[in-house]
Amino acid sequence: MAITIEELESPHECADSFEVVVHNRAVSTLVTSCADAVDWWISAHLLSARDCPRMVGFDIKWRPSFARGVRHPVATLHLCIGRCCLVYQIGRARYLPASLYRALCNPRFVFSGVRIASDAAKLSEDYGLEIEMAVDLAKLAARETNRRELRRAGLATLVRELKGRDLKIPQSITLSKWDARQLSPRQVKYACADAYYSF
Numbered sequence: 001m002a003i004t005i006e007e008l009e010s011p012h013e014c015a016d017s018f019e020v021v022v023h024n025r026a027v028s029t030l031v032t033s034c035a036d037a038v039d040w041w042i043s044a045h046l047l048s049a050r051d052c053p054r055m056v057g058f059d060i061k062w063r064p065s066f067a068r069g070v071r072h073p074v075a076t077l078h079l080c081i082g083r084c085c086l087v088y089q090i091g092r093a094r095y096l097p098a099s100l101y102r103a104l105c106n107p108r109f110v111f112s113g114v115r116i117a118s119d120a121a122k123l124s125e126d127y128g129l130e131i132e133m134a135v136d137l138a139k140l141a142a143r144e145t146n147r148r149e150l151r152r153a154g155l156a157t158l159v160r161e162l163k164g165r166d167l168k169i170p171q172s173i174t175l176s177k178w179d180a181r182q183l184s185p186r187q188v189k190y191a192c193a194d195a196y197y198s199f
Contacts, residue, residue, distance in 0.1 A: 003189045012037040018185075020192040026083060029192045031183060033089035035097035041086045042099045042114050046079075046109060055080055057199030058120045058134075061191065062091075073126040075178035079111075084163045087191045091098050091179045096127060113198040114138050114155045130180040137198060157183035167197060170196040 003022050010017035014034035019026045030041050046056070057080035063072040075091035090096070103109060110133040113119060120131040142150040143157055150158065159167040169190050176187060183191070 003133060003193055005185045005189045010051055012040050018188055020085070020193075021197075022193050022196050023175050025196075027080070027085050027192055027196050028083060029085040029087060030085040031089070031188055033092035033094075035093060036096055038086065038097045039099045041079075041084075042097075042103050045084045045086075045134070046103050049165065054081070055135075055199060056108050056109050056111050057085075057195040057197070058113040058116060058131075059156060059191070059194040059198055062122075062150060063177055063179045064175045072104070072179065074123055076183070077192050078195035078198075080192070080199040082199070083196075085192045085195050087183065087188060087195075089183070092181065097128070104191055107132050109133065110136055112140075114158065115119055143161050153168060153180070155194060155197055163197075167193060169193075 002024070005022065006019045008017045011032070012032070015032035015037035016030045018031065020029045030037065032038065033189050046054070060074045061076045062074050062127050065072055073091055075089065077088045077090045079086045112135045113156055114137050116136050117133045120134055122195050123129045131158065131185040137158060138151055138153045141153070142163060143147055150161065153161070156167040159165050173186055177189065
């Protein structure tokens with residue numbers, strides 16, 4: 001898959017900034033565990049939107065568990081609007097910003113992702129965050145293309161079938177420690193790609 005990453009000067013003092021190029025499209029990506037940086041991103045990219053409803057790509061990651069009965073909380077929350085992505089290390093946050101609660105429950109914003117209902121339920125269970133408007137991309141793709149088999153498709157399959165692009169994410173990344181203090185460049189690349197294609 002053609003995804004590259006380059007670190008940039010951050011627009012916020014408690015965040016890291018990257019340019020992630022996903023299939024020849026540059027996506028400005030902010031990575032943070034800081035509530036102030038999330039407030040800034042939401043203000044700059046969500047609240048400034050004039051078109052309503054506004055689609056927002058959505059995904060979450062958590063540390064996988066290989067022990068029966070052990071479940072880890074959501075570690076990262078990814079949002080994408082156009083070519084702007086936020087990777088919020090929610091599991092490392094000292095507190096959750098009110099702007100995030102308000103954005104997720106605002107009917108002006110429609111959050112889109114694959115299997116988003118189960119992701120939204122996990123986010124609600126772990127942090128009390130509720131998503132008001134959500135669209136499951138697999139169900140939408142199946143309906144719009146009249147291809148029932150896409151109802152159960154993952155994001156990589158949808159991207160391949162509908163966009164003709166390869167989004168195969170290595171298992172070493174999907175099963176990595178998403179609750180790490182600092183995400184690796186590979187984790188940031190794929191978190192951004194997931195959110196970007198969910199948009």
